[in-house]
Amino acid sequence: SDEKWASFNNEGFSYGKQTKSLRNTNPVNPYAPNQLGFVTYYAMTSIEEDRAEVFACLMQKNHRDLIEKWMQKDPALKKKIEAMKNFAAEYNYEMDEGYWE
Secondary structure, X not given: OHHHHHHOOOXXXXXXXXXXXXXXXXXXXXOOOOOOOOOOOHHHOOHHHHHHHHHHXXXXXXXXXXXXXXXXXXXXXXXXXXXXXXXXXXXXXXXXHHHHO
């Protein structure tokens, strides 16, 4: 649910509030947001985009390796990655733990 996903975020975070400042920052590396719990700056715009960005990163081996490294020091991101993997496994039994190796 949206509420459960949002509960993974760090206290005080609200989607979309950073949108204007994100447009102005023009980050050099979109895969290194300064906010824990997110895989890209774009993921901070809405809960739907947050989920989509986590899934997109998981589906690309080089990005998956990167965000799985990040999650070791980011409990919020770890919860999101685990939730997305569990969601995928519910809809496709082949996407079990072995799928992500």
